[in-house]
Amino acid sequence: MSFYDGLVKPRQLPRRWVRFTETYPLFPNAFAIAGLVWICFLLAPIINGAEKHGHSEVVETISMLSGSQTVVDKANSLREVYHSWFPAEVRNFIALLYSNLALYLVVPFLLLLECLFPCKPSQPLIGKGLLQDSIWYIALLSLQVLIFFPLSQLFQEHLSFLTISAAATWPVYVQITAAILVAEFLIWCNHFIRHKIHTLWLFHAIHHSQEELNVFTDDRGHFIDELVGSLFTFIPFFVFQVSDVYAIMVIGIYMPIHNRFIHTNIKINLGWLGWIFTSPQFHRVHHSCEPEHIDKNFGVHLSIFDHLFGTACKSRNVYPATGIEDPQFPREQNIRLRQLPGNMIKQTIYPFLQLFEQLQASRPVHFFRARFFSRRNGNIKS
Numbered sequence: 306m307s308f309y310d311g312l313v314k315p316r317q318l319p320r321r322w323v324r325f326t327e328t329y330p331l332f333p334n335a336f337a338i339a340g341l342v343w344i345c346f347l348l349a350p351i352i353n354g355a356e357k358h359g360h361s362e363v364v365e366t367i368s369m370l371s372g373s374q375t376v377v378d379k380a381n382s383l384r385e386v387y388h389s390w391f392p393a394e395v396r397n398f399i400a401l402l403y404s405n406l407a408l409y410l411v412v413p414f415l416l417l418l419e420c421l422f423p424c425k426p427s428q429p430l431i432g433k434g435l436l437q438d439s440i441w442y443i444a445l446l447s448l449q450v451l452i453f454f455p456l457s458q459l460f461q462e463h464l465s466f467l468t469i470s471a472a473a474t475w476p477v478y479v480q481i482t483a484a485i486l487v488a489e490f491l492i493w494c495n496h497f498i499r500h501k502i503h504t505l506w507l508f509h510a511i512h513h514s515q516e517e518l519n520v521f522t523d524d525r526g527h528f529i530d531e532l533v534g535s536l537f538t539f540i541p542f543f544v545f546q547v548s549d550v551y552a553i554m555v556i557g558i559y560m561p562i563h564n565r566f567i568h569t570n571i572k573i574n575l576g577w578l579g580w581i582f583t584s585p586q587f588h589r590v591h592h593s594c595e596p597e598h599i600d601k602n603f604g605v606h607l608s609i610f611d612h613l614f615g616t617a618c619k620s621r622n623v624y625p626a627t628g629i630e631d632p633q634f635p636r637e638q639n640i641r642l643r644q645l646p647g648n649m650i651k652q653t654i655y656p657f658l659q660l661f662e663q664l665q666a667s668r669p670v671h672f673f674r675a676r677f678f679s680r681r682n683g684n685i686k687s
């Protein structure tokens with residue numbers, strides 16, 4: 306048996322443990338919440354310190370952790386060599402990998418939750434689904450370097466008229482709450498539109514195609530979909546003048562952790578907190594391939610807008626199978642490990658091929674028809 310086979314073997318949990326977690330759902334919920342809150346608190350001062358010290362964050366973090374001047378001097382001279390050798394794009398990519406500290410700490414904890422409270426025990430801990438999504442993660446980092454950095458600069462330079470000047474005097478927690486609520490509302494609307502407009506759905510369907518939800522599924526997103534979806538996250542933080550340190554804490558720590566948490570293969574619905582925040586159960590229903598769950602649970606971090614607008618699934622104890630019903634889609638489950646990078650490229654090209662086929666087959670009026678009507682006509686499967 307190879308090392309990989311060991312990782313992919315389905316887990317067999319003792320029956321008494323399964324019965325215990327099902328009888329006392331408060332236990333898995335409390336365990337998960339306590340762990341995630343602890344990780345957030347652990348990361349906050351590191352990000353805070355790094356942000357204050359600007360571009361030399363790696364050296365400053367080393368200084369913070371080691372406290373030795375010799376180590377800091379050596380790190381400084383290494384930094385000079387590093388800057389002279391690598392172009393800005395490569396350094397930005399490495400900086401992003403480094404700043405994803407949240408990811409490195411949270412992934413082992415979420416994998417532990419998958420071991421203890423699996424929703425689908427037959428799913429491997431590190432299967433082809435996770436490996437395919439981790440390739441998407443690397444691709445997304447490159448995309449952030451090439452597109453999101455210049456884009457955020459563009460926003461800062463040209464969207465100052467959107468800033469609410471009175472917000473500068475508000476207490477920090479009011480600024481953050483207002484920014485999160487507005488951002489979540491915009492994300493909800495934008496997510497709703499990406500489901501209803503057929504052209505946008507073709508790109509968003511890549512994210513929905515995962516049959517083995519895992520800690521990296523949040524990164525499985527077509528670059529067109531990511532571009533449309535991410536624009537609204539940081540604008541409200543800019544509008545309400547949330548300081549960089551707090552904005553980075555929310556956008557850089559809390560949101561990525563929550564995004565990974567809701568995509569994990571765990572049987573947790575957050576109890577009464579689920580009426581405010583999204584949970585793995587809530588988001589699994591959004592990814593469901595069952596007809597009764599289509600276009601439900603659009604919220605990404607907060608579930609309140611779905612409860613408000615009537616798009617929330619009533620049942621909070623269902624854990625359906627996920628994926629899309631498209632037999633042509635280049636799935637990763639039936640291919641070899643070495644074919645995964647190439648398959649990611651196939652998945653990226655796939656919506657363009659669908660669009661091309663439809664452009665040839667139908668008139669432009671059909672091309673832009675809402676997904677709801679198209680599905681009713683029976684020509685969309687998802």
Ligand SMILES: [Zn+2]
Nearest residue numbers: 496500509591
């Ligand atoms: Zn969706």
Ligand SMILES: [Zn+2]
Nearest residue numbers: 512568588592
């Ligand atoms: Zn998702």
